[in-house]
Amino acid sequence: MEMEVIEIKTAGVEPDVHELIRRRWSPRAFADRPAAPDVLRRVLAAARWAPSAYNEQPWRFIVARREDPEAFDRLLACLNEGNRRWAQRAPVLMLVLARRTFSHSGAPNPHAWYDTGQAVAYLTLQATALGLYVHQMAGILPDEARRRCAVPEDYDVVIALALGYLGDPAQLPEDLQARERSPRTRRPLTELAFEGRWGTPARFLMQEDGHAS
Ligand SMILES: Cc1cc2nc3c(=O)[nH]c(=O)nc-3n(C[C@H](O)[C@H](O)[C@H](O)COP(=O)(O)O)c2cc1C
Structure with a gap:
């Protein structure tokens, strides 16, 4: 079952694109398998090494693992309802933040979101290399996230993401199953x-x- 989904999702991607890029896609069905601490450390380390304007590294991550129900439920409550439906089964959720100002001058950093997106791309490809999948979500409740997760004033809540191993699409509500199997x-x-x-x-x-x- 897992292989079938992977093949459908890889089929249309140019064969000469790097294998990591070919393999990456955004699933909604995640396996009931936790991401080991070392896996989390490695994906975050990849994000850390992304380039950024003035090497500001404006990205920040709030990580919640399903093993920690209090933290997990807190992050889940920051997603909109549509995303909560499927993301509740992911083993890891992250809230992605961006610092709005440069630390050396306090001036606005117009590149903060750009750089943060790039860091998430690095994180995503590292996850792919380790056999995991990332699904990013703009569908969040930023004010709720700021309040519940104590996000400082100087940071924007940019997106959330779900991270984990590929699961069986049959676990999803029917409308989402079709999307899981549709070609990219x-x-x-x-x-x-x-x-x-x-x-x-x-x-x-x-x-x-x-x-x-
Ligand atoms: C910034 C961003 C926001 C997204 N927001 C959502 C979202 O709220 N809910 C969702 O199910 N998918 C979301 N996605 C996933 C996209 O729909 C998905 O990446 C796109 O359809 C391409 O599919 P692929 O990632 O499988 O190649 C988001 C992706 C990005 C990069």
Whole structure:
């Protein structure tokens, strides 16, 4: 069952993209298997080594494991209802925060969210390398999160994420099962990248027959 889902989700991804990127996707069904402390340390260490403007490292993580029901329920209560439906079975939830200001000057840091997203991307790929999956969620209750988790004033609540091993989609409500099995789609590269100026097709994306690859 697990392999079937992985194959569907990998099928449409270009074979020459790195295996870690091919394997990553955002599941809603998580196995009832905890993430070991060393796994958590390693995914957070990966986030730590992401680049950031002025090396500010504005990202912060509040981690809750299912083994700690008080902390887990607190984080669960920070998700919107739609996400709570499935994220309640993940072994780990994290709240992702970004410091709004530079620590050296106190000036606003306009790159804080950009850098934080990059750190989460690092965390996600490290998790993939360790056989785990991450599902990010913008569907959160930021005010609730700030209050319940004592988030300091100078930090934005950016997203939450669920982390764990792949589970059986049959455990999900029916509407979510279909999404778990649906193929992944992406915009064509020619819509995402131009050459030299906006709108000019990138020649390096054209095949020899003149068609976009
Ligand atoms: C910033 C961000 C916010 C997201 N918010 C949610 C969310 O609230 N609920 C959800 O089920 N998925 C959420 N997702 C997952 C996306 O829907 C998913 O990444 C996208 O459909 C691509 O699918 P894939 O990650 O499996 O390739 C979010 C992803 C990101 C990066």
